[in-house]
Amino acid sequence: MSTLKTLVVLAPQPDPQHITDIAHLAEAPHLDHPHIDVVRMRGANPAHSQSVLERCRGHGYDAAFVDSGRAFADFRLLVSDMDSTLINIECIDEIADIKGIKPQVADITERAMRGELDFAAALRERVALLAGLPESALRQVYEERLKLNPGAESLLDACKRFGIKTLLVSGGFTYFTERLKADYDLDYAYANQLEIVDGKLTGRLQGEVVDAEAKKRLLVSTRDALKLKPGQVMAVGDGANDLPMLREAGVGVAYHAKPRVSAEADIAIEHGGLDAILRLFH
Structure with a gap:
């Protein structure tokens, strides 16, 4: 029953x-x-x-x-993807646009987010295409193109008001996650590190790739460090690489997501902004 x-x-x-x-x-x-x-x-x-x-x-x-x-204040940890979830763009596609190769890179991004390609391999392929770009291209994307998605500030403000910790986990780049963490007072942020030598992108990454399983591990390790139960964790994402962390969370939210993700998540927001999450819980 x-x-x-x-x-x-x-x-x-x-x-x-x-x-x-x-x-x-x-x-x-x-x-x-x-x-x-x-x-x-x-x-x-x-x-x-x-x-x-x-x-x-x-x-x-x-x-x-x-x-x-259940009230929104009952959650103790909000875990969010970055690109096309907390923010309005796929950062790697916009970096590629500055080099004039956005269509080529965006096609790989779309297929990876649908789960049609191995995420780590697809990421390395796209990063390799960025070799030679000046580091200033990253700043240009952050300052001129990146915006929070509708309702994101309201959601983050509610987290602060209720004492809910915030964890940003991204298959994108630390250049952006660290700035978002500082600008919006997020508690934790993890992403991939671009290798930069003499002020230029080398086309390589430093360290391990933050992929789907890494996102899930980061959710679990942060949850455990905070001594939380699974039901006290909400995760939000849009791509196939977010599915493991959405499944691991007490409530997994698909935000304007790929069809496969919306179908598997506990909640799918397809029309409203991120503040719709606040209206779902009393």
Whole structure:
């Protein structure tokens, strides 16, 4: 027998008939409308989650089944991917754009994020194409192209307010993670180290590659160091290399993710910003 949950539907202006139909499909007897863009359906039956979430997606609504008594403040660690999750770009693609080879690199990035290529090999292939670029290209990307995704600042502010630790784990580069860590007061950050000699990228990495399994290991080691239970950890990502850490977390959130990732995550946000996470939990 399924444990009843709360179905939360997020939409700027939800259609009342849509909401009635969704509540009936979810067998949810209690509806709350705490905000204009949030509908909470208490007592929903998660046995119907697939058909209910498909109906919500068809209407263009974000939705998720969540534990009825859980608040965002109950989480103690938020783990986030960087590229196309916390921030709006794939940094390596924008670096490549400065060298005039973005289409070539972006194609490899897209295939790697879909899980069609070995991540480490694909990363080394792309980094090799950047050889000879001045280090100033990294600064140009950070200062001129990189922005937080919508809702990211609200999410990070909520973490600070509730004392939730933040861990940024990226298959990208430390040049960007360290600056984000400093600028937004994140607690931990890990990524790949580009080799730079005489102010130029050599086309090589230093140290081990931060791949899917490394992301998972970093989540586990940080969780254990903080003496947390798995259910106290939330992870957010968009690519296939995020799946192991999303599975390891108490709640895994796919953010504007590849179809495979959205299908496997506990929660998929496909329309709203990162602050949608805050509205899913009371």
